[in-house]
Amino acid sequence: MTTNLATSPARARALFDRIQQNRYLGLVGLAVALLAPFITATNYALSVMTSALLFVMLAVGLNIVVGYCGLLDLGYAAFFAIGAYVSGILATRYGWPLLATVPVVIVAAVVAGIVIGGPTLRLRSDYLAIVTLGFGEIIRITANNLTITGGPSGIYGIPGIMLLGVDLSGPVGLYYTCVVVVALAVLGAARLGRSRLGRAWRFIREDEDAAEAMGINTYRVKLAAYIGGAIWGGLAGILFGAQLSAISPPSFTFLWSALILMAVVLGGMGSTPGVVLGAIFISVLPELLREAADYRYFVFGILLIIVMIFRRQGLWPARAVERQSRRDRRRAEEQDVRKAEEVVP
Amino acid sequence: MSTRESVPLLRVQDLHLDFGGVKAVDGLTFQVYEDDVLSLVGPNGAGKTSAFNCITGFYKPTGGSITLHGTDITRLRPSAIAARGMSRTFQNLRLFGELTVLDNVRAGMHLRLRQNALDALLHTPRFRRTEREATDEANRWLDFVGLRGDRGGLARNLPYGEQRRVEIARALACGPKVLLLDEPAAGLNYGEKGELLDLLQRISGLGIAIVLIEHDMDLVMQVSRRVVVLNFGREIADGTPDEVRRDSAVIEAYLGRDDDEEDEEMMSHE
Amino acid sequence: MTQLLWNGLFVGSFYALVALGYTMVYGIIRLLNFAHGDLYMLGAFVGFGVLSVAGGLATGLGFVALLIVMVIAMLVTGTAGLVLERVAYRPLRGAPRLSVLITAVGASFALEYGMRLAAGPNPEVYPVRLAGDPVNLLGARITVQQASLILIAILLMAGLQWLVMGTETGRAMRAISQDPTAALYMGINVDAVIARTFFIGSALAGAAGVMAGGYYGKIDFLMGFIIGLKAFTAAVIGGIGNIKGAMLGGLALGLLESFGTAWVGGQWRDVFAFGFLIVFLTLRPTGILGERVTERV
Amino acid sequence: SGGGEKSDDGPIVLGMLTPLSGSSSAIGPYMKNAAQLAVDEINAKGGVNGRKLELKVEDEACDAKSATAGANKLVTAGVKISVGGYCSGATLPTLPIFEKAGVPMLIPAANSNELVAQHKKNVFLINGTGAQQSDAALKFMKKVGATKVALMDDNTSYSKDIADTTAKLLTGSPALAGRESVTAGESDYGANVNAILKGQPDFIYWTGYYQEGGLIIRQLRQAGYKGNVMVADGSVDQKLVDIAGPEAAEGVFATMTQTPETIQGAEKWIADYKSKFGADPGPYSTQAYDAVRVAAEAVGKAGSTDGDAVIKALEGIDGFQLFSGPLKFTPEHTLSSGGFQILVVENGKIVLKDTLQ
Amino acid sequence: MSDAAGRWALEIDGLDVHYGRVHALRGLTLTVGEGEIIALLGNNGAGKTSTLATVSGVVRSTGGTVRAFGRDITKAKPWEIVGAGLVHVPEGRRIFSRLTVHENLQLGGYLVSDKTVVSRRIDEVYTLLPRLAERRNQHGGNLSGGEQQMLAVGRALVAKPKLLMLDEPSMGLAPLVVAQIMKLIRQINADGTSVLLVEQNARAALKIAHRAYVVENGVITLQGPARELARDSRVVEAYLGA
């Protein structure tokens, strides 16, 4: 009974736990994002950082589906594409301001989520993976073949974002727009994850049958995860169009879906800080490796393996244990003495 | 009391379940009344768990009907049945192993938490309140089942017996009218069985009807009001524990003759 | 019509061959081995290398030379598979399933771009080509080479089917796939069996690579990507982990593409094929031959 | 933006986006090498306005995201003129980036009509456009008496663009006898070949790249097709012949701007390239080479690296000799004459067939 | 001490096991003599399963030694341990659910090179446990809980172990079958197999065991001949009941 918990690995772990549970963690992340341009604000740096932010948003969205709910989705780029195309078409063909396309994109994403999720969520994971992969390809190929989507060349000349007459289309404006939107998206996803719905997602991930037995309509809850993921992806699509001003089918290939998935897994499935970190890693690393020229993707591949071997649960795994607040613990102790009759089901 | 007794809470009528050639359940009929503690016993493979699976919607029975509170639940999905006041545990533990013990119990409360996605996104007062209540109640249920282990830790790290308790707490948190327990005493030692007996009596005391599958006859005899004995998917006896214990068909198929045991005692090693 | 059928079957048998290795590896450790297609690429390049070194000698022997080269390539890709398993997958044994997906993608990048460094970005052309004159059979043009390739594919598949379903090793593989810890209790050397599986699966991919190189002629460092994806698809629709299923899945995919092209045109082919698959899976949620076990509760 | 305006006597930085990874990555080194060759030659002669040239190359990966990051990186590095752009889809989103930075673009390869349709004043195309290529193709089809023409593309922007514009021209005779799109990166195009042969064409025009082109030619021949085959400029590479096999490729035509092989007196250029890089020049090496030379010419004429001045100078260029002929930009900033001619595979080599003059 | 032959089938000495921060075994010491049946009793979480799993090489010890038939197997691989004749029927049965009953049994004989021996032993198991014969072509996963338990024991028998370790074999079995299984264990033992039996059903276990140990919090707290322990008040109170 004399285990010394104060050994240094244990203390380090405890410290890490505390950092992980720190509610100010998000604020620190936000501050870093807000201040980054003061360190380097070249167009290049801004564009890389903006891309990283978009990637964060996508990863956080996919995390709802894969990380929380355990549904393997290999076609997430489809929702991203739907967002980008719907807003791009409305903005270029019909002259809508980008902001005005937001509600339409949300509706489109929800519809797409239901269309693909509805009939196929009964499938178990690997079959679902193929269906989602197929869905991703169908969306991309359709965009490639239709005229309204501009065929293989896609849509170009997408305007930047204007908010209350302020032009946010410059690299700096866009970056800060993305910081705000993505911060909200991350916060939103994290909050959903900690709610009744988020717990239900995790119950399904752990054991679908047991979840059903607890009265959780697994079908509906899974659909909710799908729709959530779709909305996040769709919104990221709008920002993507605003950033690049041009979108085309090659931006929505399977490889993209795979990279987003990698961001989620590499960061730590179900862990918001992890997924954010993973997304930054996956999107920034190839840029850092530009210098390695020919070795770029070779090194990238090797690094992925190495990182994963050393952090098999991801860079920042989801927090497994829950620390009871002092109040909870005290109350639990009190309750020990009280009698069970008081428990009302 | 007597009027209640006449209207069964759960009625299983001529239940059938076939797997290819195997008749897992073959015309099972029984009723469960409020305050009831009914035990389902029988040899291995008699169809007890299969019957549970039909009743809770995990298997679609090939025939027969199941009613709860007078409404037909035969074809409902498991979650809908749970929502109507029936919850269960599993023979092979089905906890959410990678989640905390508290979260496991919160799963049971899913149906009763009044909170939507918007509350969660905005952290409305209602969200905070419901979350607090959920934690409180989960803790109360864990107290109720007498969990000793770490509630904030992963469920899979608990010893087996403790996991059994968590599973019962989780089922209780659903707020059931009928609780189905599939071999809750499996893997418990004598002392722990005593605690389980006490727990079952307290559950019963809350006005929850219990249907129990169990091979531990001591426990069955002590806790049950009635015992239904199955063999090959069919009922071979139904009565009070004492009646069933003396039933020759039950002894033949299930319990074994006592002298068997004595036989063994004598053979012990020198 | 028969031509369409034949086309579909021929392409499908390639898919099937790659899908087999995929499904084996998948079956045993539930790994979506994204590097599998790249082992196919590796096989093609090894074959190319050997043929180039052997030079004129090989060119004269044609089909026979290809067979020998195929065996060499199988050994090399098999070994590569072993190394991959040892370096990138075994350290993650017991980690969450998707974690291994990352190392698989990493391995895929490393193989692709490693090959690009080694052999350059340009496609290479096999010195030995299997052309041959077609014979007309029931309205389809069929060459002896095509038929032989299909035959080889069928033989390899049959051998595999026997291995997995009929031998002790196969039983061990299936056991590991369901419960690796319990397999340990049986005295199964789990590491060795998994390694063996990787060797076989990778060797099959290598064989397919050489066959593709010899038949189509062109190889390049990214050639494994698409076929890897198709093999994955085929393996899944066939019923994951099921050898016969992978075979049927491959053929089905080949036929779907063949008929899809004829009916809706090449540009909509994949929409047709995937659309069909999605509908099919909704109706039969465990694939063609996937076991329909009622999950016990 | 910009940022690198350190001194007026430092090197003039030229930027090039070209695929170094992904499925088109074979092209990148050709373009990069050829551009470097031009830079070195010009520097050897003393540079431009007394300043040396410097080439910075970034990976475009044929992917919009990579390309925009690369473009931003080039702009940040102080690039004065862009001499890159291979994939139209990846090049499109870089237009506004270079435009905002005031950097003129001399696009050596990418040639989708969409690049022109934007009417950006900083964008110049050195390669003939899809429309010009289609005109040349039609001219030749008529010349050989084709009656039923089938078109095959690979579903990419560039390829489909040519196929679309060609299809529009095929109204009377020759008539359109079918279209088919293939998926790039596969090996077996048997099904596509089957489909296209249904229309019983006597002339098939493939508008994609050589990897698939070689396979398609081979598979067309294996399927018993005896008619003419022509490929577009994305397929002009010796590898096309290798992949198809010399017998199958024999007699295949191509629409192409001038290549070193078809130009009188270009042997020296090829030799230079070879001695410098130890390999033959490949597709789009000439265009990349020319883009650098045009850039130098314009800077020299403008007397400064100021974007607007350079654009003016570019618009004023008349008769500057390129591989594809004398240069004069149209008001759309495309080549006034596409410079397309017809090549043919003869004895396993791609040689000039018809200048279409 | 036991009346068994002088050699030890199993000697566990000062075994330590950690699961992350949990110190599950704390210097546990225990022996099984050749030809003995040893019962290991203890509360939930006491460390019984951990002990067996460590002997099997599935869990790695952090201290102490394990010797089997005189050979140090502390660091041996699980398959080497099975090869040395130590076979473990794990807690929770761990049937291969998508293999047939017959295939499950065949896997029991995985390390037996002579397959005719394996099929002969399988036939013996079928006679011992006829329920399995009826279900021979059914998937293991579709068996009832008790049938699975029979299969798990049967599977181990096919390996013809020198030391059989059983983790709660009576769990989930009908009373009649518990008696059968216990009889079976005694029979196996009589045929020369040493047995290490973890049981919650202490009454049944003590009835057939020669000696017994009680483990609490990862250490042995009581040990002795089974009949003596069966009369020990501490054991009676905690594990047997009146």
Ligand SMILES: Nc1ncnc2c1ncn2[C@@H]1O[C@H](COP(=O)(O)OP(=O)(O)OP(=O)(O)O)[C@@H](O)[C@H]1O
């Ligand atoms: N999915 C299935 N497919 C085929 N047979 C099944 C399936 N599920 C159960 N069975 C068979 O049905 C019979 C009844 O099984 P069940 O699990 O209900 O028994 P049980 O009474 O709970 O036994 P135990 O006391 O051993 O748990 C068994 O013989 C079993 O093999």
Ligand SMILES: Nc1ncnc2c1ncn2[C@@H]1O[C@H](COP(=O)(O)OP(=O)(O)OP(=O)(O)O)[C@@H](O)[C@H]1O
């Ligand atoms: N994988 C694990 N991770 C963390 N702790 C574990 C793990 N496995 C077991 N433990 C802990 O180790 C201790 C011993 O567990 P063990 O399973 O050996 O007990 P047992 O005596 O077999 O109990 P039972 O009768 O419940 O089967 C327990 O406290 C348990 O919580």
Ligand SMILES: CC(C)C[C@H](N)C(=O)O
């Ligand atoms: C032939 C190539 C220069 C065409 C180029 N890849 C484009 O997309 O425009």
Ligand SMILES: [Mg+2]
């Ligand atoms: Mg049961």
Ligand SMILES: [Mg+2]
């Ligand atoms: Mg145990």
